Amino acid sequence: MPAxxxxxxxxxxxGSALAAEPYPDRPITLIVxxxxxxxxxxxxxxxxxxxxxxxxxxxxxxxRAGAGSRLGIEIAAKSAPDGHTLLLADMPHTxxxxxxxxxxYDPVRGFTPIxxxxxxxxxxxxxxxxxxxxxxxxxxxDKADPGKITIASGGIxxxxxxxxxxxxxxxxxxxxHVPFRGAGPAMNDLVAGHxxxxxxxxxxxxxxxxxxxxxxxxxxxRLATRPNIPTFREGGIDLVVEHWWGVLxxxxxxxxxAARLTGDLKAILDSDEFATxxxxxxxxxxxxxxxxxxxxxxxxxxxxxxxxKSVGISVP
Numbered sequence: 323m324p325a326x327x328x329x330x331x332x333x334x335x336x337g338s339a340l341a342a343e344p345y346p347d348r349p350i351t352l353i354v355x356x357x358x359x360x361x362x363x364x365x366x367x368x369x370x371x372x373x374x375x376x377x378x379x380x381x382x383x384x385x386r387a388g389a390g391s392r393l394g395i396e397i398a399a400k401s402a403p404d405g406h407t408l409l410l411a412d413m414p415h416t417x418x419x420x421x422x423x424x425x426x427y428d429p430v431r432g433f434t435p436i437x438x439x440x441x442x443x444x445x446x447x448x449x450x451x452x453x454x455x456x457x458x459x460x461x462x463x464d465k466a467d468p469g470k471i472t473i474a475s476g477g478i479x480x481x482x483x484x485x486x487x488x489x490x491x492x493x494x495x496x497x498x499h500v501p502f503r504g505a506g507p508a509m510n511d512l513v514a515g516h517x518x519x520x521x522x523x524x525x526x527x528x529x530x531x532x533x534x535x536x537x538x539x540x541x542x543x544r545l546a547t548r549p550n551i552p553t554f555r556e557g558g559i560d561l562v563v564e565h566w567w568g569v570l571x572x573x574x575x576x577x578x579x580a581a582r583l584t585g586d587l588k589a590i591l592d593s594d595e596f597a598t599x600x601x602x603x604x605x606x607x608x609x610x611x612x613x614x615x616x617x618x619x620x621x622x623x624x625x626x627x628x629x630x631k632s633v634g635i636s637v638p
Contacts, residue, residue, distance in 0.1 A: 345405055345579050349380040352569075354410045355394025357387040360506070361525040361603065365439060365567050366410040368599055369590065376586040390479055390637075392418050392425065399427040403574035405583060408436065412567045413481045416622035420630040421479040422637055429623050434575040435615040437587040438568040438608035440600055442523045443541030444485045445551065447534045449515050457538040457557045460519070464495040473497040474512055474520035476505035478637050484626055485521040485540065485563045487633050492561050509534070523565050524548065524604025540564070545604060566622075567605070568615055584612055 350373075354366045363385060370381035386394030391414050398409035411433075419425045427433075446457060452471075454460040464471050475483035478501045490497060500517050502508040505526045512520050513533045524545065527534065538554045539545055540563040554561040569587060571580065590596050591607045600607055610618070630636075 345582060346377055346379045348406060349382050350377065350405070351382045351384050351407045352410055353384045353386055353394045353398045353407065355386055355388075355391035355398075358385050360504075361442075361523060361605075362410055362412055362567060364525070364603065365600075365605070368596070369410075369439060369569075369587075372590045372596065373586060376589065389422065390414060390418060390477060392422060392427075396426050398570070399432045399572060401572050403434070403572040403576075405571060405575060405579040407572065408583075409433070409570045410439075410567065411570045413565050413622065414479070415570075416619055417479055417481065417484055417626045417630070419623065420627040421635055430616065430620050432573050433570040434573055434580055435612040435619070436569040436571055436580065436583045437591070437612060438566060438610040438615040438618065439587075439591065440605040440607045441564040441566045442525060442603065442605045443539045443545060444481070444521045444563045444565055445524060445527065445536050445604075446489070446519070446521055446538045446540070446554075447509075447512060447527060447536050448519045449512055449517070450533070450535050451515055452518050452535070454537060455535075456552070457554055457559055460537055461493050461495055461559075464497065469496050469498065471497050471519060472500050472517040474500050474502060474508035474517040476508055476522070477501050477503060479630075479635060480505070481563075481565055482508065482521045483635075484629055487629055487635070488563065489521070489561055491629070491632065492559060521563075528602070528604075547601060547604065566608075566618065568608075580612070 352366055352370050354363050356362045366383050370383055374381045386397055401407035416429050419429055448454055454463050473486050475486055482505055505522045508520055509522055509527055509530055511517050513530050536551045539551050540554055540561050542562060544553060597607045
């Protein structure tokens, strides 16, 4: 066999071997755009443990906090679309482009949706000293003496902040916004009585539930684990906001890898054991398809852009 032909054959065989390399062939990085310990981090570790078993490779949780989750999102968007870098995204993924300047990612076109992990209703809490037993009572209290009641958030442009703005837009009240560096510190000051009200998820509030009063949930239905908390709609207030978490990959991910990841994620979400682990966090496992997840990202992006524009919020 001529030397050139032999060399060409070797190169061709090597190329075929590389092309046939099974996925995944090395550890997978799951970027969490928040510090360790928050709800996104907890979900990522629950999911990573199970994905590692099904994929046969370690899942490395990479906490990349900064700029309200923008830093981690942009790192994920710029990563190679080979399935070895994934993003644990949540609702602020769709808020940041409307509220921050110089954002270097597109929440829809910049990613391949793998699957929605779950959703959790936003709950409305007050300090027990507030003389309101329902959302309607709270609204009446503010309207009787406007612009005096404070509402905490996890920071300007956070999911808790935008939910508070939507609440005010729906009810015509005007609260005094007090931003904190995270939902946890906001709840701590609510417990202490330094602020009077605030929105957050059950996961964030779970350790202080006996020291605050939940007036309503912004879910479609009452929480199965907290059936005593009515929905806003039961009180005649059309406010539905469900925080969500999902897995995204950089745009351009090969369809066969996307299908593998989606299938493995679905198997985890369908398991009773995983649902049991989510329940105490107030999170309901999702059955949404990647197309439905993409539609959710699109609709939330438009929704929050409208709210941000109407209120006039912006951060550097």
